[in-house]
Amino acid sequence: MRESPKEPRDMLRTVRDLIRYGMSRFSEAKLFFGHGSDNAWDEAVYLVLYALHLPPDQLDPFMDARVLASERERALVLIDRRCDERVPAPYLTHEAWLQGLRFFVDARVLVPRSPIAELLSAGLSPWIQDPEDVHGILDLCTGSGCLAILAAHRFDQALVDATDISKDALEVAAINVTDHGLANRLTLYHGSLYDPLPEGARYDLILSNPPYVNSASMQSLPREYQHEPALALAGGTDGMDLVRTILAQAPGYLTDLGILVLEIGHERHHFESAFPDLDPVWLDTTESSDQILLLTREQLLP
Numbered sequence: 001m002r003e004s005p006k007e008p009r010d011m012l013r014t015v016r017d018l019i020r021y022g023m024s025r026f027s028e029a030k031l032f033f034g035h036g037s038d039n040a041w042d043e044a045v046y047l048v049l050y051a052l053h054l055p056p057d058q059l060d061p062f063m064d065a066r067v068l069a070s071e072r073e074r075a076l077v078l079i080d081r082r083c084d085e086r087v088p089a090p091y092l093t094h095e096a097w098l099q100g101l102r103f104f105v106d107a108r109v110l111v112p113r114s115p116i117a118e119l120l121s122a123g124l125s126p127w128i129q130d131p132e133d134v135h136g137i138l139d140l141c142t143g144s145g146c147l148a149i150l151a152a153h154r155f156d157q158a159l160v161d162a163t164d165i166s167k168d169a170l171e172v173a174a175i176n177v178t179d180h181g182l183a184n185r186l187t188l189y190h191g192s193l194y195d196p197l198p199e200g201a202r203y204d205l206i207l208s209n210p211p212y213v214n215s216a217s218m219q220s221l222p223r224e225y226q227h228e229p230a231l232a233l234a235g236g237t238d239g240m241d242l243v244r245t246i247l248a249q250a251p252g253y254l255t256d257l258g259i260l261v262l263e264i265g266h267e268r269h270h271f272e273s274a275f276p277d278l279d280p281v282w283l284d285t286t287e288s289s290d291q292i293l294l295l296t297r298e299q300l301l302p
Contacts, residue, residue, distance in 0.1 A: 145173030
């Protein structure tokens with residue numbers, strides 16, 4: 001039992017009480033954070049507000065509000081599962097937020113968290129000077145479709161194609177494409193990388209957050225990451241298995257002035273070992289450094 005006779009959990013009577021309790025449980029359980037939040041406070045706030053059907057960005061007005069027994073139970077179920085099963089919070093709520101947009105998620109896809117999202121919100125400036133010059137975008141290994149959708153919103157004159165080898169992932173992506181009203185501009189293709197694309201397809205921008213975790217790192221992932229599909233994480237011995245194909249075939253799908261934006265996580269050393277002759281631009285964000293690179297078609301030509 002998690003409660004003593006002197007301290008039953010029905011003593012938790014306000015939103016503040018539930019958040020404090022959640023933080024205590026999360027700290028005691030030594031959870032790993034990295035699927036939408038990076039600390040126990042933010043995670044507890046998110047799960048409690050979700051359980052109470054309150055806006056995720058409006059905590060202060062409700063901190064000392066009393067909760068019903070049924071509301072308390074909903075919050076405690078989420079807190080218990082987060083601790084006991086180490087399930088990432090977005091899998092518990094079936095939603096993830098990226099750059100202010102909501103995406104449906106479940107265990108068929110990675111939890112959306114790519115720092116490429118921040119670059120897209122900024123229009124990839126200054127590397128793309130006029131968003132209206134972008135007419136075609138490709139997202140490889142699209143997963144939940146979050147990057148393809150963010151790109152479609154930011155470059156509203158562009159048609160977007162997105163591919164994934166996982167049919168399960170594309171089912172989730174299809175839900176998000178519909179939810180964001182983009183079925184007329186965003187097309188999903190089932191297959192490996194470029195294979196399912198129409199003949200002659202060319203793109204001004206190719207995005208990819210492919211599987212890139214090296215084999216040694218795969219063996220030491222926190223339990224939270226083990227709930228995510230291994231197919232979307234594992235990148236082979238050096239993490240570069242799919243990256244090699246992405247780079248080798250990219251020139252055939254980029255327009256003359258097209259660019260490739262690629263996320264490789266903490267694998268810069270392996271990238272530079274695998275591609276010593278490439279000199280990409282490394283794109284930093286507020287939350288990442290040396291994890292995203294940009295290459296032009298000219299740089300990628302053999």
